[in-house]
Amino acid sequence: xxxxxxxxxxxxxxxxxxxxxxxxxxxxxxxxxxxxxxxxxxxxxxxxxxxxxxxxxxxxxxxxxxxxxxxxxxxxxxxxxxxxxxxxxxxxxxxxxxxxxxxxxxxxxxxxxxxxxxxxxxxxxxxxxxxxxxxxxxxxxxxxxxxxxxxxxxxxxxxxxxxxxxxxxxxxxxxxxxxxxxxxxxxxxxxxxxxxxxxxxxxxxxxxxxxxxxxxxxxxxxxxxxxxxxxxxxxxxxxxxxxxxxxxxxxxxxxxxxxxxxxxxxxxxxxxxxxxxxxxxxxxxxxxxxxxxxxxxxxxxxxxxxxxxxxxxxxxxxxxxxxxxxxxxxxxxxxxxxxxxxxxxxxxxxxxxxxxxxxxxxxxxxxxxxxxxxxxxxxxxxxxxxxxxxxxxxxxxxxxxxxxxxxxxxxxxxxxxxxxxxxxxxxxxxxxxxxxxxxxxxxxxxxxxxxxxxxxxxxxxxxxxxxxxxxxxxxxxxxxxxxxxxxxxxxxxxxxxxxxxxxxxxxxxxxxxxxxxxxxxxxxxxxxxxxxxxxxxxxxxxxxxxxxxxxxxxxxxxxxxxxxxxxxxxxxxxxxxxxxxxxxxxxxxxxxxx
Ligand SMILES: Nc1ncnc2c1ncn2[C@@H]1O[C@H](COP(=O)(O)OP(=O)(O)OP(=O)(O)O)[C@@H](O)[C@H]1O
Ligand SMILES: [Mg+2]
Numbered sequence: 076x077x078x079x080x081x082x083x084x085x086x087x088x089x090x091x092x093x094x095x096x097x098x099x100x101x102x103x104x105x106x107x108x109x110x111x112x113x114x115x116x117x118x119x120x121x122x123x124x125x126x127x128x129x130x131x132x133x134x135x136x137x138x139x140x141x142x143x144x145x146x147x148x149x150x151x152x153x154x155x156x157x158x159x160x161x162x163x164x165x166x167x168x169x170x171x172x173x174x175x176x177x178x179x180x181x182x183x184x185x186x187x188x189x190x191x192x193x194x195x196x197x198x199x200x201x202x203x204x205x206x207x208x209x210x211x212x213x214x215x216x217x218x219x220x221x222x223x224x225x226x227x228x229x230x231x232x233x234x235x236x237x238x239x240x241x242x243x244x245x246x247x248x249x250x251x252x253x254x255x256x257x258x259x260x261x262x263x264x265x266x267x268x269x270x271x272x273x274x275x276x277x278x279x280x281x282x283x284x285x286x287x288x289x290x291x292x293x294x295x296x297x298x299x300x301x302x303x304x305x306x307x308x309x310x311x312x313x314x315x316x317x318x319x320x321x322x323x324x325x326x327x328x329x330x331x332x333x334x335x336x337x338x339x340x341x342x343x344x345x346x347x348x349x350x351x352x353x354x355x356x357x358x359x360x361x362x363x364x365x366x367x368x369x370x371x372x373x374x375x376x377x378x379x380x381x382x383x384x385x386x387x388x389x390x391x392x393x394x395x396x397x398x399x400x401x402x403x404x405x406x407x408x409x410x411x412x413x414x415x416x417x418x419x420x421x422x423x424x425x426x427x428x429x430x431x432x433x434x435x436x437x438x439x440x441x442x443x444x445x446x447x448x449x450x451x452x453x454x455x456x457x458x459x460x461x462x463x464x465x466x467x468x469x470x471x472x473x474x475x476x477x478x479x480x481x482x483x484x485x486x487x488x489x490x491x492x493x494x495x496x497x498x499x500x501x502x503x504x505x506x507x508x509x510x511x512x513x514x515x516x517x518x519x520x521x522x523x524x525x526x527x528x529x530x531x532x533x534x535x536x537x538x539x540x541x542x543x544x545x546x547x548x549x550x551x552x553x554x555x556x557x558x559x560x561x562x563x564x565x566x567x568x569x570x571x572x573x574x575x576x577x578x579x580x581x582x583x584x585x586x587x588x589x590x591x592x593x594x595x596x597x598x599x600x601x602x603x604x605x606x607x608x609x610x611x612x613x614x615x616x617x618x619x620x621x622x623x624x625x626x627x628x629x630x631x632x633x634x635x636x637x638x639x640x641x642x643x644x645x646x647x648x649x650x651x652x653x654x655x656x657x658x659x660x661x662x663x664x665x666x667x668x669x
Contacts, residue, residue, distance in 0.1 A: 081261070082262055083261075085261030086257050086258050086261040086262075089257035089260070090250070090257050093249065093250060093257070094250055097246045097250060098246070101242045101246050105238075108238045109235060112235060113207065113231070116207055116226060116231055117192045117207055119153075120192070120208075120226060121190045121192065121209050123153065123155060124144075124155075124209045124222055125190065125211065126143075126144060127141060127143070127144045127213070128213050128222065130143060131214075131215050132213075136215065137213060137220055141222070144224070148224070153224055153230075154225050155223075155225075176195065181193070185211075185212055185221075186212065188211075190210065191209070192207065192209050193207075193209075193210070194206075194207055195225075202228060203232070204228075204229070205228040206225045206226060206227050207226050207228065208223055208224070209223070209224045209225070210222065210223055211224075267287055267288075267291075268295070270288065270299070271299065271302050274287060274306060283306055283309055284310070285306060286303055286306070287299040287303055289303070327345075328347050328348050331421075331422070332349065333350030333353050333420035333421075334350055334418070334419055335347075335373070335417070335418045335420070336418075337369050337373075337415050337416055338414065338415040339381070339414065339415055341374045341377060342368060343366050343367055343369060344415065346366050350366075350420065353422075354370055356393070356394045357370040357394070372391055373418060376400065376402050376418070377402060380402045380403065380416050384413065385403075385404070386403040386404075387402050388401045390423070396424045397423050397427050398420045398421065399421045400418060400421075401419050401421075402416050403416065403417055439604070439622075440490065443486055444486065447479035447480070447482050448479075450475065451476050451480065455476055458472050458476075486621050486623075489623040489624075490623065493604065493623055493626055493627050493630070496630035496631065496634070501630075501634070503634055504546050505544045505545060505546055506544070506546070507542055507543075507658060508542065508550065509540045509541065510542070510543055510584065511539075511541050511575055513550065514554060514573060515534060515536065517554040517555060518554075518573050521558050521562060521571075524562055525562055525571065528562055528567065530562055530567070530569050530570065530571055531569070531570040531571070533570060533571070534572075535573070535574040535575070535576075536574075537575055537577055541575060541577045541582045542657065543582050543635070543655050543658055545655065546631075546635075549631045549634070550631070550635075552627065552628070553631050553653070554584070556627070557628065557651050557653075558586060560620075560625075561586050561587075563620075564590040564649070565588045565591075566591070569588060570589050571586070571588045571589075572586070572587040572588075573585070573586055577657060578654075580657050581637075581654040581657060581660075582654070582656075582657055583654050584654075584655070585650055585651070585652050585653075587648065587651075588648045588649055588650075591648075592644050592647070592648055592649055593641070594608065601641060602625050602626055604623055605622040606622050606625075607622040632653050632655065636656050637653060637654050637656065638653070638654050639651065640652050
């Protein structure tokens with residue numbers, strides 16, 4: 076707790092310092108005072124002794140002088156006694172037992188009439204019984220004596236104790252006062268630091284709104300202000316950085332292309348959602364779905380990028396999609412060292428498909444045009460060469476040429492139609508149309524054809540009128556193609572049914588035959604231009620189509636806000652079902668092409 080708190084540390088340090096200093100000071104003071112009192116006392120005793128000496132010198136008897144001295148010293152509780160040894164000659168040595176306490180120099184001092192001060196320790200070793208003794212040589216009427224003025228140390232005890240108590244009291248008071256003051260001081264000093272710590276902790280949690288309350292202008296105050304500036308600048312910088320990062324990541328995620336960056340070990344450092352989507356199927360199925368490593372073919376590409384030190388582009392096929400992958404090296408800030416690679420993957424499946432479609436289209440058109448053209452060329456050459464003498468043969472040749480010309484015209488018209496429909500430039504003229512009446516009229520056109528092919532044509536019409544909003548010519552084109560297809564693909568004694576009904580908000584037109592059907596493999600593709608399910612049969616029987624009919628049909632139905640579907644099986648034949656919104660329910664299709 077203390078180790079973690081700056082307040083406690085500061086506080087304890089100040090208190091400890093003060094305690095040590097005061098203790099030291101009080102010990103020294105104590106010693107000084109002890110010494111001072113002892114000195115003072117000694118001097119006092121010496122003065123008393125000298126007073127007695129003066130009295131004796133002036134003719135008083137030593138005992139009278141001692142009594143006077145005793146009286147004078149009563150306040151001081153000193154004891155004065157004159158020890159007169161055996162009368163001795165003036166210069167003779169005093170042979171007193173007290174002289175045992177004297178050192179040689181003190182003896183000399185004593186003999187020369189100087190006062191000798193001695194601190195005598197008690198025999199019982201109790202310092203209370205110690206005493207200060209002053210000895211002075213006095214002479215009286217030819218006798219020499221020794222004056223002793225002594226004072227028990229215990230007499231000095233009272234002032235010393237008083238002083239000691241005073242010191243202890245003031246030290247204690249100072250310590251108490253210092254403790255309180257040090258606490259307030261350290262609390263004040265450390266408050267901004269504690270606040271800074273709190274704000275820094277908040278910053279670590281991503282909150283940069285914290286502020287320190289700065290009240291002083293000292294170093295800590297300045298530190299607090301600097302800290303506040305730092306926090307707000309960090310806040311701005313981080314906000315700017317995260318804005319930039321968000322912008323970058325939203326750009327990356329809104330891209331259709333996959334973008335991936337990796338370090339030199341092939342570990343992915345950045346991958347946008349399209350890249351992740353495309354990589355997941357390439358990953359090891361046991362992995363946890365995290366994209367950590369580049370897929371194998373990108374890793375391979377990376378090694379060639381690194382060895383080439385330049386961008387590499389390659390076409391790869393991932394889970395059936397064709398991808399154009401470009402990889403470029405990423406350099407360190409020195410512009411020399413490669414630190415990784417960045418790769419962009421573009422899905423070019425659709426581009427490639429359109430490309431193939433375009434090529435197929437040109438091939439198909441050329442093919443479809445070449446047949447009638449070569450026939451026309453052949454037959455016209457025969458006519459020019461006067462082939463066939465009789466008029467009938469020439470008419471037959473001319474009819475073939477005429478038919479082929481019509482076929483070519485139809486092909487060109489169909490292509491034009493389709494191009495207009497696809498580009499959205501086809502102008503429909505929508506009118507109210509009674510589908511029942513309309514379908515009966517179109518079906519009538521096929522009576523002769525059906526009879527020729529020995530096919531039963533059945534009409535299943537609704538009892539009431541079924542009104543739609545439609546372009547009559549275009550709808551006729553639709554019905555004609557479906558009926559034509561049905562009759563052409565139905566063998567003798569078969570049946571073709573045309574059914575017109577209304578279900579809820581839709582009109583249903585069904586063309587059903589009992590023909591050969593369309594194989595499930597072909598069924599999804601019959602709507603494509605030039606697609607012919609049974610190539611062998613549709614050509615060469617004089618009733619071949621171009622494969623454009625259903626493509627046009629579908630576009631027209633879609634333009635009417637409707638839909639078309641085909642069901643087929645070899646046993647039951649084929650059924651085409653068109654559904655078109657009834658009048659009042661038609662919502663024109665949005666036309667992107669304008
Ligand atoms: N009722 C059907 N029964 C069996 N196959 C059909 C039927 N209708 C269409 N198909 C198949 O679908 C193909 C595409 O038909 P679509 O009408 O688009 O072309 P087409 O009839 O060959 O030529 P076009 O209609 O331009 O004269 C046909 O070639 C045929 O193989
Ligand atoms: Mg057709």
